Amino acid sequence: MIETEILVIGGGVAGLLAATKATDEKLEVTVIDKGSGASYQSSGVIDVMGCPLGEATLKPIEGIAQVIECSPSHPYSVISSERNVTNVIKDAIRYLTSMASNRGVEFKGEIERNVVLLNTIGSFKLTCFYQSTMDRGVLHKLEGASLLVTGFKGLVGFNARFCSSSFKHFASKFNIELRKTSSTELSLPSLREFNLTIIELARMMDEDDFRKDLAKKLETEIAVNDVSHVALPTLGLKKPYENMRIFEEETGTSVFELVSPPPSVPAQRLMEALEEEAIERGVRIFRGYKAVGFEGEGRSIKSVTLASGEKRFPAKAKAYILATGKFIGGGIVEERDKVKETVFNLPLYDEKGEPLKRQNISRLLAKSPFPREGHPLMGCGVKVNAQMKPVVNDEVAYDNLFAAGSIISGYNYVREKSGMGVAAVTGYIAGMNAATHVEGG
Numbered sequence: 001m002i003e004t005e006i007l008v009i010g011g012g013v014a015g016l017l018a019a020t021k022a023t024d025e026k027l028e029v030t031v032i033d034k035g036s037g038a039s040y041q042s043s044g045v046i047d048v049m050g051c052p053l054g055e056a057t058l059k060p061i062e063g064i065a066q067v068i069e070c071s072p073s074h075p076y077s078v079i080s081s082e083r084n085v086t087n088v089i090k091d092a093i094r095y096l097t098s099m100a101s102n103r104g105v106e107f108k109g110e111i112e113r114n115v116v117l118l119n120t121i122g123s124f125k126l127t128c129f130y131q132s133t134m135d136r137g138v139l140h141k142l143e144g145a146s147l148l149v150t151g152f153k154g155l156v157g158f159n160a161r162f163c164s165s166s167f168k169h170f171a172s173k174f175n176i177e178l179r180k181t182s183s184t185e186l187s188l189p190s191l192r193e194f195n196l197t198i199i200e201l202a203r204m205m206d207e208d209d210f211r212k213d214l215a216k217k218l219e220t221e222i223a224v225n226d227v228s229h230v231a232l233p234t235l236g237l238k239k240p241y242e243n244m245r246i247f248e249e250e251t252g253t254s255v256f257e258l259v260s261p262p263p264s265v266p267a268q269r270l271m272e273a274l275e276e277e278a279i280e281r282g283v284r285i286f287r288g289y290k291a292v293g294f295e296g297e298g299r300s301i302k303s304v305t306l307a308s309g310e311k312r313f314p315a316k317a318k319a320y321i322l323a324t325g326k327f328i329g330g331g332i333v334e335e336r337d338k339v340k341e342t343v344f345n346l347p348l349y350d351e352k353g354e355p356l357k358r359q360n361i362s363r364l365l366a367k368s369p370f371p372r373e374g375h376p377l378m379g380c381g382v383k384v385n386a387q388m389k390p391v392v393n394d395e396v397a398y399d400n401l402f403a404a405g406s407i408i409s410g411y412n413y414v415r416e417k418s419g420m421g422v423a424a425v426t427g428y429i430a431g432m433n434a435a436t437h438v439e440g441g
C-alpha cells in the first residue's frame, strides 16, 4: 500500500508541476504513472495561446483576453474568475522553466509575444516559450541570413533539401527575406546510414568523438557554402549547449536546433529535466502503476486502487490530483459508443461546458471528419471550478479531488496552441490548492 499526503495520478507536465508545487509546502507528495502521455510527444516548447478562436496571433495576451470574453468554459476563463490570469500564467511558466533550468534546460521567450520557429518537416511552429537551443532560429532574427539546413544520411523523417526550399517560402509569408538557403546531407564514419532515428543521433552527439567529427564536417561544408546560420535537426540530448558552442566556434556561424514532431529530442530533454527536478525536491515517482478505480465516502475520496501487472493495492492520501491527460495520456478513453474518464468515472463535458453527448460528436464528425474548428473530442474532459476541483452539475464532486492538464474540458489545444500553457497553469493551481486543502485551509 502507498500512503502519502498528496497523490498525483499522471506524471506528464501537469502532474509533475502540480506535485512539485505541492512539495513547496513541505508535504509528502507521490506521483504514480502508468507510462507516458502527450507531454513526451510534444515539441518541448511551451504554447500559451497561438490561435484564439481559430485565428493565429503573435500577441498571446490579447488572445487570452479574447478567449476569456468569448469562451466562458475555457480553463483561462474559469481561472480568471478568481485570479489575474496573465499573472498566474507568468508565475506558472516561470516555475516550470526554473525547474527545467535547474537541470540545465534553458528557455527563452515572453508572454507578450509569440514567435515563429522552423521545424523538421519543413514547416513552422508558432509558440511562446522555446528552448534556447532554438533561439538563433527564431524567424524574425533570420532576416538576411544565409541558412544551411543540415541533414544526415539515413536519418528517418528529415529531408534537409525539402526543408531548405520550404523555409524560404515560409519566411517570405512572414515578410522575412532569407538571403540564401542551402542544404547538405552529411555522412560520418560512425553513423549508420539507414533507419537512423533522431533520438539515436541525439545520443551520438553527446559523445565527444562524434561531436568533434561533426564539427569538422560542418566547417568543411561552410567553407564552400557562404553560410551565416546552420540549422540542425537536433543538437543532442544531454549536452546541447556545449555542442552548439563547439559548432559555432568551429564554423564561425550561428547554430540552432529545429523544432521537431515526435519523437522530439527537446520534449524528452524537458520531461527528463522536470522529472529529475521533481525528485530532487522530494517528490516520489512510481512509474508502471496504473490507477484503475477508487473508494469514496460521500464527497471524499478515501483511496485509489493501483494496478501493477496482476497485483492490485490501494494508495491512500489526504488529497488527490487527477492529471491523467486526454486520449494520448489515457485519462479519457473511447469504448464502443462511449467516451469515459478512466479513474473516478467523472462525467465529461464538451468544449462549451455542456455534458458530452456522443451523438452530437458523431453528427459533427459525420459532417466533416476534419472540422475547421478542430476535432470536437479534443475539447472534452472533466469540468473544474477556479480551484481546479472537478464539478458535476456545478457542484464540487469530491472535496479532496483536484484536476490539472489536458483532462480538463473547455479548450482544444490542437486548434488553439495552448497545450503546455494550460497544463502548466492548471498544474500550478491544483498543486497549490491541494496543499492548502491538506494543511486544513
Ligand SMILES: Cc1cc2nc3c(=O)[nH]c(=O)nc-3n(C[C@H](O)[C@H](O)[C@H](O)COP(=O)(O)OP(=O)(O)OC[C@H]3O[C@@H](n4cnc5c(N)ncnc54)[C@H](O)[C@@H]3O)c2cc1C
Pocket (backbone or CB within 6 Å): 009, 010, 011, 012, 013, 014, 015, 032, 033, 034, 035, 036, 037, 038, 039, 040, 041, 042, 043, 044, 045, 046, 047, 048, 262, 289, 290, 291, 292, 323, 324, 325, 326, 328, 329, 330, 331, 342, 343, 404, 405, 406, 407, 413, 417, 418, 419, 420, 421, 423
Ligand atoms: C504530437 C503533439 C505535439 C504537441 N506539441 C506541443 C507543443 O509544441 N507545445 C505545447 O505547448 N503543447 C504541445 N502539445 C500539447 C501538450 O503536449 C499537452 O497539452 C500536455 O503535454 C498535456 O499534459 P498533461 O500532463 O495534461 O497530459 P499527459 O502528458 O498526457 O500526461 C498524462 C499522464 O497520465 C498518465 N496516466 C493516464 N492514465 C493513468 C492512470 N489511470 N494511472 C496512472 N497514470 C495514468 C499517462 O501515462 C501520462 O503520463 C502537443 C501534443 C501532441 C500530442
